[in-house]
Amino acid sequence: MIRIWGVRISFHPFFVIIMMASLITGHFIELITLFTIVFIHECGHAAAAALLGCRVLSIQMLPFGGVAIIEDGGNITARREIMIALAGPLQNMLMVGIVLLLKYGSVGDPVFLDYIIKGNLLIALFNLLPVLPLDGGKIVQALVSLFAPYYTTLMWTYRISIVCSAGVIVFAISRWFAGGYGLPLNILLIGLFLFYSNVTDYRNIPYRFIRFLMNREGTFAQYAATGSLAQPIISFPAKPLEPILRLLKRERYHMIYVMNRQGRILAVLPEQRIIGSYFKQNTEKL
Missing domain, CATH: 1.20.58 (Methane Monooxygenase Hydroxylase; Chain G, domain 1)
Structure with a gap:
């Protein structure tokens, strides 16, 4: 484990074993090239997160790829998450462009350069599959949460x-x-x-x-500053709090309208009141 600019870089034990095995089998150059591409891909995520004001905790190199661990303090919106997810494949496309320029200038071994191009395209396309925890899955999840x-x-x-x-x-x-x-x-x-x-x-x-x-504490201030309208949620007095909270949307602020069976509004509560009551209720159970 090492640190670069305050970001912890860690290596999975199996990652080290695979590297040692590649030395024995004579595929070390190919494997280290592939993992270098993966590392640059993850650095793209980390750089985008840092530029968007998110704290990058670590970059972990795994046997089948890598992952950038980013602290979610409630300021990662769907838009930011999409931008962070796209930053990884973008690095792969930039590397492909650089290698194509090298090939055009007849610089380097053409076979090795082709390997770098294929590796970047493979990693970029694989990560864009709409399956979590891949980048494509994160993008789909962020879009659905809207x-x-x-x-x-x-x-x-x-x-x-x-x-x-x-x-x-x-x-x-x-x-x-x-x-x-x-x-x-x-x-x-x-x-x-x-x-x-x-x-x-x-x-x-x-x-x-x-x-x-x-x-969710900062959500009210964010939407009040922009003048956005609150999203209504209709509830009844006897309804448990958890099903109400499960209706909250990521990019919306909510007002809960408590109504009786005759359709008369009994109270209008901000979501903070419901969240606070929920946590208080669960604390009392403990």
């Missing part, structure tokens, strides 16, 4: 990603049975990694939703 309640967005995007990850595993195994060749281990490992990651994140949705609620 229209659907945040809790619903989390539930369905992770469910769909789990199904897609399982599909990658099934595809790898089916190719093995259909073709009679060796099991496509790289595809299988990627599918297993995506499946495990999505199942773990799906189980952690309640904690992520709680963090979302805790970071």
Whole structure:
């Protein structure tokens, strides 16, 4: 583990093992080139996050790629998340452009330059697949959160990603049975990694939703400053608080209208009151 400009760079133990194995098999140059491309891709995410005022905690190099860990203090809007997600593939396209210029100027080994181009295109296109935790999945999740309640967005995007990850595993195994060749281990490992990651994140949705609620304090000031209208939520006096909170949207501020069965408005409450009551209620249970 090392630090660069305050950002922690860590290497997964299996990453080190793969590097050592590549020395033995004679594929070290190809592998280090590929992981350098991945590292630059993740640096693109980190640089975009820093420029948008988000704190970058670390960059982790994993056996099947990398990930930039960014602190979510409630200031990462859907627009910012999309920009951060696109910054990674953008680095790959910039590298492709630079290598094409080198090829045009007859600088470097053409075979190695072609390998760099293919590696960048592969990583960029793979990361743009609409599956979490890939960049494409994050973009889709951010776009859906603009229209659907945040809790619903989390539930369905992770469910769909789990199904897609399982599909990658099934595809790898089916190719093995259909073709009679060796099991496509790289595809299988990627599918297993995506499946495990999505199942773990799906189980952690309640904690992520709680963090979302805790970071809603600045939402009122943000929308009051821009003069935006609050989004209404209709509720009834006996309705539990949690189902009401699950209707909150990421990019909206809400006013809760409490109505009786005759349609008469009994109270109009800002979302902070409901969130505060919810946390107080759960604290008293403890």
